[in-house]
Amino acid sequence: MIFCDWLDVTFAPGTGPYPELNALLIALGFRVQDSRDRQKWCYRPPNHDGKGLFVIWQGSLWDKVSISGVACAELRAQGAWLEVLTILADQPHTVTRVDATMDLPIDGADLFDSVRNRYPESVNLSRKALSTSIVMRRRPDGRDSGTWYAGYKSKARL
Numbered sequence: 369m370i371f372c373d374w375l376d377v378t379f380a381p382g383t384g385p386y387p388e389l390n391a392l393l394i395a396l397g398f399r400v401q402d403s404r405d406r407q408k409w410c411y412r413p414p415n416h417d418g419k420g421l422f423v424i425w426q427g428s429l430w431d432k433v434s435i436s437g438v439a440c441a442e443l444r445a446q447g448a449w450l451e452v453l454t455i456l457a458d459q460p461h462t463v464t465r466v467d468a469t470m471d472l473p474i475d476g477a478d479l480f481d482s483v484r485n486r487y488p489e490s491v492n493l494s495r496k497a498l499s500t501s502i503v504m505r506r507r508p509d510g511r512d513s514g515t516w517y518a519g520y521k522s523k524a525r526l
Contacts, residue, residue: 385455421435422434
C-alpha cells in the first residue's frame with residue numbers, strides 16, 4: 369500500500385486553516401512549541417520522543433502547512449488523517465510536496481540495487497522524464513541501502 373510520508377500545502381496569505389488545525393492538534397495531544405515571531409507554530413506528536421513535526425506558517429506571501437512522516441503516521445494512528453485532509457482541502461490551496469512511500473516485504477538493499485540500476489539518471493512517470501537521485505548508506509553487512517527519489521528538489525508536478 370502506498371501512503372503519504374510527508375505533505376506540504378500552501379495557501380494564499382491569511383487563508384490557511386490555523387484555528388481549525390490548532391484545535392485538532394491540541395485535542396490529539398500534539399505539543400505546541402512557542403513561536404517567537406508568531407508566524408510559525410510547531411507541533412510535536414505525542415509518544416515519539418521529539419521526532420516528527422507538524423508546522424504551520426503564516427507569512428506575508430503565503431500560509432503553509434508542513435507535515436513530516438512521523439506526524440502523518442501519528443495522525444493515521446489516531447484516525448485523524450482524513451480530518452486533517454478535509455480541513456486542508458476546505459480552502460483553495462496548492463500541494464507543494466508529497467512524499468509517497470511504499471513498504472515492501474523484501475530486503476531494502478535488493479530493491480535499492482534494482483531501482484538504482486534500472487533508473488540511474490531519470491524515470492518516465494508521465495511524458496516528461498524526472499531526474500533521479502539517491503541518499504545511500506552502507507549497511508554493516510557491506511550492502512548499500514537508502515532512499516531513491518524521482519524529481520527530488522525539482523519543480524516536478526508529478
